[in-house]
Amino acid sequence: xxxxxxxxxxxxxxxxxxxxxxxxxxxxxxxxxxxxxxxxxxxxxxxxxxxxxxxxxxxxxxxxxxxxxxxxxxxxxxxxxxxxxxxxxxxxxxxxxxxxxxxxxxxxxxxxxx
Amino acid sequence: xxxxxxxxxxxxxxxxxxxxxxxxxxxxxxxxxxxxxxxxxxxxxxxxxxxxxxxxxxxxxxxxxxxxxxxxxxxxxxxxxxxxxxxxxxxxxxxxxxxxxxxxxxxxxxx
Numbered sequence: 327x328x329x330x331x332x333x334x335x336x337x338x339x340x341x342x343x344x345x346x347x348x349x350x351x352x353x354x355x356x357x358x359x360x361x362x363x364x365x366x367x368x369x370x371x372x373x374x375x376x377x378x379x380x381x382x383x384x385x386x387x388x389x390x391x392x393x394x395x396x397x398x399x400x401x402x403x404x405x406x407x408x409x410x411x412x413x414x415x416x417x418x419x420x421x422x423x424x425x426x427x428x429x430x431x432x433x434x435x436x437x438x439x440x
Numbered sequence: 441x442x443x444x445x446x447x448x449x450x451x452x453x454x455x456x457x458x459x460x461x462x463x464x465x466x467x468x469x470x471x472x473x474x475x476x477x478x479x480x481x482x483x484x485x486x487x488x489x490x491x492x493x494x495x496x497x498x499x500x501x502x503x504x505x506x507x508x509x510x511x512x513x514x515x516x517x518x519x520x521x522x523x524x525x526x527x528x529x530x531x532x533x534x535x536x537x538x539x540x541x542x543x544x545x546x547x548x549x550x551x
Contacts (some may be wrong), residue, residue: 357537369484369528369541382538416483423537425471425491431483 327353330419330432338438344405347435351398351419358400359429360392363414372415375400376423404437412439443467444531446542455551459516461527463542466510469534473505473512476528478544484528488514519549 331350339345351358359382360372371384375394392402398419404411414436418429445464453459461475472491476484488503490496490512496503502515512531516523526546530539 359538361539361541368543369530369539371538371540374537376537382536384538414483418539420537425532426489427537428474428486428489429539430486431476434483 330417330430332415332417332432332435334435335433336436336438338440339407340440341407341409343407344403345407345437346401346403347415347417347437349400349402349417349419349432351400351417352430355419355421355430356398357420357423357427357429358394358398359418359420360400360402361416361418362386363416363434364412369416372402374423381423407439409439412437442542443540444529444542446527446529446545448543449546450548451545452548452550453519455519455521455549457519457549459519459523459547459549461514461516461529461545461547463512463514463529463531464510465512465529465531465540467531467533467540468507468510470510470531471534472532473503474530474532474539475501475503475512475514476530477523478526478528480525487527516547519547521549521551523547524549 359374374382420427490503526544529542
C-alpha cells in the first residue's frame with residue numbers, strides 16, 4: 327500500500343507570497359493532520375481534518391489554513407509568508423480518529439522563505 | 441512546564457548495548473503514546489505505540505508506560521549503528537486527534 331505523499335517536496339518563496347501544499351493520505355485513511363517542524367520549535371500541530379471538516383486546530387495565526395476534499399486529500403495554505411514560516415511541513419494520515427489510530431507521516435515539504 | 445519532555449541528548453551507547461529513552465508528559469488525560477524515529481533530513485517514522493500501562497515489545501524495541509507517573513520509555517536492545525537517529529516521543533491528549541511532540545532525543549550508537 328502506498329504511503330502518504332506530499333507535493334511539492336521543496337519550495338522557495340519570498341516574503342509576502344502565498345503557498346499551497348498538498349497531501350494524499352494512505353488509501354482508506356480518512357483523517358489528515360498537518361505539522362510544522364523547525365529547529366527551534368520542534369514538531370508542532372497545525373490542524374486536523376476528518377470527513378472534510380477541521381476538527382482540531384493548533385496555535386498558529388489565521389494565515390495558516392487548510393481544507394480536505396471528499397477523497398480525503400488535503401491542502402494547506404499559508405498566506406503572506408514570513409521568514410519564520412521556513413520549515414518542514416509534514417502531513418500525517420490515520421485510519422480514523424480513535425484512540426488507537428496511529429498517524430503515519432509523509433516525506434514532508436520543505437519551504438524556504440527568502 | 442512543557443507538555444512533553446525528553447532529554448535532548450545526545451545519548452551515546454556502544455553497539456550491542458541497550459539504549460534507554462525517556463519521556464514525561466503533563467496531561468493526565470492523555471490516552472495514547474507514540475515513539476517515532478527521525479533520521480536527519482527525513483520525516484518521522486512510527487516505531488511503537490502504547491496505550492495501556494505496562495510493557496509492549498516489538499522485536500528489539502520495548503515501550504513502557506506508567507500513567508500514574510506520567511512516564512513513557514523506549515528501550516532498544518542490541519543497539520545498531522543504524523539506530524542512530526532522533527527519537528521523538530508523542531502524546532495524544534484526551535479527546536483530541538492530534539499529537540504533542542517532545543523535542544526529541546538524539547541517539548548515537550558507536551561501533
